[in-house]
Amino acid sequence: xxxxxxxxxxxxxxxxxxxxxxxxxxxxxxxxxxxxxxxxxxxxxxxxxxxxxxxxxxxxxxxxxxxxxxxxxxxxxxxxxxxxxxxxxxxxxxxxxxxxxxxxxxxxxxxxxxxxxxxxxxxxxxxxxxxx
Numbered sequence: 001x002x003x004x005x006x007x008x009x010x011x012x013x014x015x016x017x018x019x020x021x022x023x024x025x026x027x028x029x030x031x032x033x034x035x036x037x038x039x040x041x042x043x044x045x046x047x048x049x050x051x052x053x054x055x056x057x058x059x060x061x062x063x064x065x066x067x068x069x070x071x072x073x074x075x076x077x078x079x080x081x082x083x084x085x086x087x088x089x090x091x092x093x094x095x096x097x098x099x100x101x102x103x104x105x106x107x108x109x110x111x112x113x114x115x116x117x118x119x120x121x122x123x124x125x126x127x128x129x130x131x132x
Contacts, residue, residue: 004042014051027064029054029071062091
């Protein structure tokens with residue numbers, strides 16, 4: 001990790017777009033950072049670590065609200081592992097519900113597809129099922 005970097009370099013290091021960094025700044029997940037005399041933002045090693053945390057949490061599917069909650073805990077410097085576990089367990093429950101919903105969706109679409117003969121006429125069981 002470099003001691004301080006400009007936004008473009010931070011984007012390269014973190015493997016994200018500059019716009020992603022701007023977005024996280026705009027929604028205040030990344031804090032306002034110092035600027036050079038020429039006006040360039042300079043990101044400290046702590047800022048770099050925070051961005052990595054944000055990006056990893058997003059990869060794991062945490063919503064912005066969940067992420068804001070996690071960062072609030074971390075920023076308080078008084079969080080417990082139990083509090084972080086509770087947020088994580090809630091997220092796991094959300095993921096399990098989404099998986100269940102996707103399985104139902106898959107089954108519904110599979111059922112519709114099985115009723116379609118894939119012929120050359122415009123009479124389609126899938127379209128009919130979607131209209132009813």
